[in-house]
Amino acid sequence: MIITGSLPARVAGIDSISPTLKRFRFEPDGPAEFPTAAPGAHVLVTLRGPERVWKNAYSLVTPPEERGHYAIIVRRVEPSRGGSHFLHDVLRSGDRVELSAPASLFPIASLARKHILIGGGIGITPFLSYLPVLKARGAVFELHQFCAISEAETFRGLLGTDDPRVHVHGTGGRPVFEPILADQPLGTHVYTCGPEGLMRAVAETAKGLGWPANAVHQESFAGAAGGRPFIVHLARSGQTILVEESQTLLEALEGAGIEAPCLCRGGACGVCLLPVLDGEPEHRDHVLSEQERAEGKIIATCLSRAKSDRLTLDY
């Protein structure tokens, strides 16, 4: 299976799940089916608004066997860079979108003997594609979804109520994870997706119970924090662009109409790496080795920034 470029798609349907949650179903814009997606995979959705283009990553909530359509669930977020507003308010059934090939940064652990899934709010989405796969494999698992009390019914609707392994905890205070993680058999793995605070608390609870680090997995789409503005100069095209405080280097390039390479937009996959000819990078990715970081000759544009005022890239 060789995928070149993006997957042309159309919006097949939009379902309102709650006042802030919508499910978007995409079908292929053409004769072929979509490629098989991994459980826990995400796609980059390219949205072309009147003034800017967004490329946002969303977990697929559809299982691998579903190649006739992909679905995502998006929360309308108030202080957003605009992507969720565009999806909720502007996008219509029948509109064309571009999807990246599905990528997997949150796979099911192959040797886990039991899987504990802990979601917070919209963080439930990757687990919606995990569930049918775990069930089909006959895997031992528990799912715990934490949310505001007002949203408990919504998530019970999404998850169903007849499987005793699936629990929705509507809670007003801070969730407690020790009762869930204590007394688990050898070979149990825990997966979390949700707000930073929730994921950190799960990791700390597991560590406190003596779990090794490799039994704790997390997925996060937290936006890259901003930083000092800086200038980026592209040696090959000759363009010079300002990277503002609140945008990433990659976003600045895209805003200037440049289709820079990218995939996960989370500093993990290495696709966005570009050579640095001049200037000092500030590395925020998870891909480069200590040596590569020290040499300063390559940068992950999706997350990293510059320590110097100016960066020159070989692009």
Place this chain on the structure above:
Amino acid sequence: MIDQGIKSRPQYEPLRPDPAGKRHLLLVAEPTERPDAFLAAELDVETWIVVPRDAEGVAGIPLPGQGGPRRFRSPRQMLDCLAPRLAQERMGLRLYATGREDFLWEIDGIARRAGMGKGEIQLAHAGSHARRIFCVHCRTYNEGVTTTIVRCGGCGAHLFVRDHFSRRLSAFMGVKVDAETPGDVPPAEQAYR
């Protein structure tokens, strides 16, 4: 045939009690005392030991509530008891083992099949460096090999003892040393004591 320069052989560090663990199980296959680090550590460590060979198989039948290390007649007997023990265990366990190389990797296999991973298992070499050899041609194991060339007990081939080691099989590879020119077998040398 010079094979050596293989960088992928296991490297062993002394055992270090891991305070992040909640329970600790220490397996000592060579009949020596518990590693120093564990005597000093203030952790609750359960210890299994193999009794010295001059005990001639007498390990003592444990009494209920009896303290002290659990005693085994041989490494093989200890290995047999590990899987059922781990089947009762929960997350938070750390497993430590010290002994000959073939023993260590059998322990590793049992622990992994029970669901344990790299961060939960420590192995340290003690005792003889004699090797278990896996004949790649007939798949027979040849135990306790100390020489650079050994005659396979299964097929009779003269095997060169390589440094290529399989953790899964807990054995080094043996390959027919005179495969290209049959009969041309160099003299064996003592190398692995």
Place this chain on the structure above:
Amino acid sequence: MGIPFKTDETFRGDFSYRNSDAGVLRFPFPFGEDTYMYSVNIEPHVRGGPSPVFEHPFDVDEHYVAECRERALVLQNDPKRCQVLPHMMPAQWDTLELIMESLAGDYPEHFSLTRNGANWHWINRPLNIDQRFVFGDAATLPCEPFEYITRQAQGDFTLQDQRDDNLYVDGGMVTTQADWSLEFDIGMTFHEWHGPVPLAHNLGVFDRALRYLLRLQYGHPVRRLNWTMTINPRLDTSPENYPDWGPDRTTVTPDNVAQKVHLRVELQTLFRLPRSNAILFGIRCYLISLQDIERVEKWRKRLHRVLKTLPPELADYKGLTRYRDTIIQRLAPMDDGTPLSPGIGPDQTALGTGAR
């Protein structure tokens, strides 16, 4: 039209294997320069490249039927040449889906795949196979899915599980290997199974290759070429059977070197698999006799130069030591030292008759 399969050729005994002229010209000659050294020579596995073997994700050629028969013989004598550890069942189905869809899409005159939900219907005309089965239910196939489909593909395959920032070779169909043992290596990490390769570890080749492969993306496979030499067109040069083929290395003389010595090239491809997140490693093996290489002017000259300058540790590791000089002496008079074009292409569209 389809591929004219040479259904009766053998890779043992009488060694009747031969390349047609077209087979020679499409051979993936591995040397793009006059000297050879290890590198992380990985490139995207896109459709097309300097040799026709790069046209399709999985290459099927005139030797397909004979190679599948040879594989079946190896497995009959040694079932442990195909093993998959229990946790890799999702990767088995991923592999079956990938290979079936590729072959049916790229060679529709030979293979068909019809899917109706989980009910699949696979037809393999060259091997006379017509199989209906339920995708995901191994009981509906005659054997497990990885073995089932790799028995119908050319070349060896391994399944690599990605976990703990490492790759583990946790499954394989290994019947055409250049001297490594699946039974011994299964379960090893990337650095462990590459342990015996000389020199490359010091250059950091495997550290970089591993970091690169850990980032391998779905839909973006990669490839590289590897090479060695074999006496007689023997596919099964396993360590298991070394007592049987080892002596062949001492039978090379100046009179028979051109017929006996074969350049053995592996087209290695790596695909990220969706459900399992594992990597499928394809090791597609191509054989060409020295006699046929001599019919391509650029290749016979370049091979001479590569062998003359090959570091002795590499020659030793690749098993060439006993007959390397015999080959060099044979090729030297054919090499006038003129500069050759870079790249691996033959620079010919028809074969010569050979230099002597």
